[in-house]
Amino acid sequence: MTASSPMADVCIVVEGCYPFISGGVSSWIDWLIRNQPGTSFSVVAIVADERPREIRYEMPANLLDFQVLALAPRVRKPGLRxxxxxxxxxxxxxxxxxxxxxxxxxxxxxxxxxxxxxxxxxxxxxxxxxxxxxxxxxxxxxxxxxxxxxxxxxxxxxxxxxxxxxRNLAGSLLAVSTARIPPARTYHAISTGYAGLFAVRAARTTGRTAAITEHGIYTNERRIDLVMADWITDTIDSGLSGRDGRTDVRRFWIDAFESFARIAYDGAHRITTLYGANQSFQRALGAREDKLSVIPNGIELKKFAAIVPQRSGRRPTVALIGRVVPIKDIEAYVASAAIVRRAIPDVQILVIGPTDEDEDYHALCRRRVAELGLEDTVTFTGKVNIIDYLPRIDVLVLTSISEAQPLVLLEAGAAGIPCVTTDVGSCREIIEGAADEHPNLGPGGRVAPAMDADAIGAGIVELMTNEALRLACGENLRRRVELYFTSEISAARYARLYHDLVA
Structure with missing residues (x-):
């Protein structure tokens, strides 16, 4: 902490996204800060190392301080000291x-x-x-x-x-434990992991409060990454029973992130998530019931009010809006495109979103397109203005293997576009309605198992070949978003959270 650092109302602590990655949680953070104009913010952006990064967002006027925290800072060579x-x-x-x-x-x-x-x-x-x-x-x-x-x-x-x-886990833990703490009245981490640790450390060091908001469950996402990681060598054969009590390095990684979550939940004053099902994972790692609450995402309806669907003079169009990274499972989307083209030969399949976050995966997806002979069908647009594309999208697709409450489904709903989504996070609730939705508004599309290209493709074909069904699903989704998922509702709930934390 330095004498020149301004005191913010809220310090947001975020790992691996804002303001260096476009879309997703980064867009949500930008929305959150801009929709609390009477609240001042600072941001601690946790990144892997000290290499320069491009800032992708214009900093809001109420963002007073910005700090980068590298998990692997440069280390001087040890000497006699x-x-x-x-x-x-x-x-x-x-x-x-x-x-x-x-x-x-x-x-x-x-x-x-x-x-x-x-x-x-x-x-x-x-x-x-x-x-x-x-x-x-x-x-x-x-x-x-x-x-x-x-x-x-x-x-x-x-x-x-x-x-x-x-060296990675302990080094990162110690980087979080020794970094500068910007002054704030409360600290708000947008995950557990290192962000959660820093927020809890800041609160306990300064005598302030801490909150954690989870979109996806961080420990689940890290577990998926680590189970799939081919850079970790398994040296213990636990057999088919899996009852071997010894710990290998992969298990050490997973256990460490669960330990970080336990500390974050224990040290936080409030723990929010986007939908109720996430809370079962939080409880399993020690989160107390009296700390838990749900604050759904919300979108600004006025951004989509002027969108007029372009129904003629174009090819039938399916789109996925998202980053080209493994957790979005673009490969399954490409595989489903082959199924859709067999039913609708002139279909256009778009992948709308940045391709530079994981260039190797982007190259892999392009190879899959070539292998399936889909070069004239599948187009990677890169980062574009989504509003320009929404009028000509018939069906929006989400194929992620892990999500929380994707804004892209809510934005599609606001534009009256039906969706085909994998059954992850709150996607089924968005498409089919919550259990307590009364009266139920009807389906907003179709839900398929994750990584099931056949089921995803079948859902797309059903909507694309039945205009009455497609239009009805789009209208159902529009009504659901307007009733339950607006920006105003969500922003008011975060304003109340901050009021409680700084009172």
Missing amino acids: QPDIDPERLAGLMFRVLREGDLAAFDGLLSLVAEPVCSRPFPRFGAPQPPLYSDLTASRVAWHAIVTCYERIAPHSAFSDFFWAW
């Missing part, structure tokens, strides 16, 4: 944080990294000062923590694999 830190204390606290999700241990770690210490072998050289990040990650005491935790957590795995996992 060694921090006079109790190695057993550091190792014990790191174990309890990473393995047990112990909030008291997190408090102990925060205390340790803030305590002024002398250096060895020159204890009288210079005044005691808090250890540097490099002291905690590249010193003898840091090595002792690695070895001790390896022996306690994963002694049957390869030490080299554990070392690199530790």
Whole structure:
């Protein structure tokens, strides 16, 4: 914290998106700040490393301070100076944080990294000062923590694999624990993980409050990433029963993110999510019932009021709006396109969204298009103005394998466009209505199992070949969005949340 840092009402802490990634949660954060004009904000953007990044958003007028927190900051080479830190204390606290999700241990770690210490072998050289990040990650005491935790957590795995996992997880934890805290009246993390840890640390250090809002469940998304990761080597064969109690490095990664979530839920004052089903995952990791609430997403209807569907003079058009990344499962969408083209030969299949976040995956998807002979059918538009495309989209498709409450479905509904979506997050609730919707407005499209290209393709074909059904589903979805998912409703609920947190 610096003397020149302004005091914001709310400090938003976000990992891996705003303001460097367009769309998705980044767009939601931009919306949130702009729709609370009487509230001042700061932002801590957590990123992987210190390389320069392009800011994709114009900063709102009520955003007072912006800070980048790199999880892998540059580390000076260790020299003769060694921090006079109790190695057993550091190792014990790191174990309890990473393995047990112990909030008291997190408090102990925060205390340790803030305590002024002398250096060895020159204890009288210079005044005691808090250890540097490099002291905690590249010193003898840091090595002792690695070895001790390896022996306690994963002694049957390869030490080299554990070392690199530790360097990432523990290094990131320590970066979060030592970074500058901007002054604010409350701290609002948009996930658990490192953002949740920083918000809880900031609140407990400053005596303020912390809130966590989850769109998707961070631990579930990380579990999917880690189970699919081919850069992690499995060195323990647990057999078909899966009852082997030993921990391999992949399990260490997953357990660490669950531990971070336990600490975040324990230390937060309020925990919100976009729909009720998410709360079962939060409860499973220790979130208390009295902290939980649901605040659905909302959209600005006026942006879509002037959209007039273009019904003639164009090809039948299906579109997916989203980033070209694995979690969106663009491959399944491409595979479903082959099914749709067999039924509707002149169909146009659009992939609307940025392609530069994962260039290897983008190249893979283009190869799939070529392999299926769909070059004249499937088009990757890149980042465009969505409003320009909505008038000529007949059916919107979402093929994600993990979502929360996708804004793109709400925006399609506001434009009267029916959707085919995978059964993830709150997508079924958006398309078919909540269990307590009375009277039920009717389906807004079709819902298919995730990663099932055949079912996705069949849903698209059904809507595209039945105009009466397609128009009815689009109107049903429009009415549902207008009644339950407006920007005004959502913004008012966040205003009340902030009022409660700073009262």
